[in-house]
Amino acid sequence: MGTEEKKEPEKTENRYEEIEKALKRTAKAVAISSDGKPEVRDIDAIRADTFTKLYSAMSSGTILTGTLSGCETAKNVITPELAVQGIVDYGGVKIIIPAKEMWTKIPEGLSEDASSKDKFKFYTSKVSAMLNAQIDFLVERVDKDKNIACASRASAMAIRRKQNYIRKMHGETESRMEKAVREKRRIEARVVSTSGTSVRIEIFGVETRVKAADACWRYVSKLSSVFHPGQHIYVIVKDMRIDKNTGDIEINASIKEATENMLLHNIKYYQEGSIQTGTISGKTVKGYYVAVGNTFTGIDVFCRRVMGQSMPQTGDIVACKINRIYDDGNASGKITRIIKPIQSISY
Structure with a gap:
């Protein structure tokens, strides 16, 4: 009569404990592999891949997308719109976007005769309000030794506007956005910043402010309790004005009209x-x-x-x-x- 071999119980050590140990041994980072499982990779290898993407995007003019994770002030820079900078952590590389390159038009609220101190406060406030927002950017310079890259959100927004508002679709007499507005389609937008009484959104490179009356069917005392930067929502564009000579675009959008009136x-x-x-x-x-x-x-x-x-x-x-x-x-x-x-x- 034969005897069955007893199988050794499989090791059930928590995979996250393994990752934790690996991180302690060497400079490692956790990435998600193609099959969706956590994978420990060397930080230098990750950054090398990131720099390859950055150099490629810079040479081809490809728009990249990231999350605004910080607002800093550059040392020894006296010009406020250059000193105040938005920061994007892109695959372990610090992407720097000066306030001057954050918008195609300076946000409302800055007077022409504002002092340098007031400008610093203004730009810091506006960039900080966008933290966690998803933004597009064009890479303009890469410094591998310093582990940084400089980029422009404004340039990326200009390309998005040209692609969606100005350029006519193949075989059509109107642009993609003109057709969407005419047909009253729901259009995806990004929440850029919020306040108590309004939500600032971006629709393919154009920013607009949605007032409380157009944000929710129910009364909401503070819109920031419902909307937040980084959120993706749908809107109905009620009115759109495009100046194809200057490139200026104005949009009047409604968030609530893209949802059912409960x-x-x-x-x-x-x-x-x-x-x-x-x-x-x-x-x-x-x-x-x-x-x-x-x-x-x-x-x-x-x-x-x-x-x-x-x-x-x-x-x-x-x-x-x-x-x-x-x-x-x-x-x-x-x-x-x-x-x-x-x-x-x-x-």
Whole structure:
């Protein structure tokens, strides 16, 4: 009678522990191989591959894409638009993009008689606001010894504009974007920066600002809580003006029109004259916005009047009476009482 050989149990050492050990032994980095598994590679080998790509892109004029990861100020450079620099980590190589090369047009907000100090603050603020944004760039110079490369986002944007807005499609009488706008197609855009009241996006080399009214169907007090740099979204371009002589392009876009208006569906579940529980989601000089229901099934009720002597604050849970429902899914009413203040004391 034969005996079965006992197989040794397979080693189940965590592959990430192996990677960690390898990193401690030598200057290694973790890359993702073609089959999707983590792979430990020599940092110098990775950088060598990166420099090959950079030299090739520089000679061919190929546009590269990366994530803006830093904002720095160059030493011993007195010109603000050259001293303030955006940084992209591209395969272990530091890509430097001066503020002058970050935009085709200087962002609004800088006065012509601004001092050098004010310019430094302005450019630092604008570049910093773009951190984590995905941007295109053209490589202009490579310094392998210093492990850096200098690039221009503005030049890459100019090429994107020419390809998509100016140049006519083969056998067509209009450009790719002209056709997309005419047919009211959804167009992919990149979020470049956000603020409380607007979202700045880039559509094939053209930046435009989307105001709160065109960003969301529901009321949002701070758009930065919904959108962030690096995010890819869809928009509908409502209006576009192209000056083919100067190359200037102006776009009026809407984020919300590229999505379904959920309010038209949700409003059917509410009645005029009903009293609903909601949360104060924001306030303006004209009144309060009360969010009734949840994010997916709720509505916003704009209340100009507040019953009682106490004035509610953002975050308070209140009761509101819906006086009127409109065809666009919005509603108006009044706050009848504060149910639970946001600063209430728990016993």
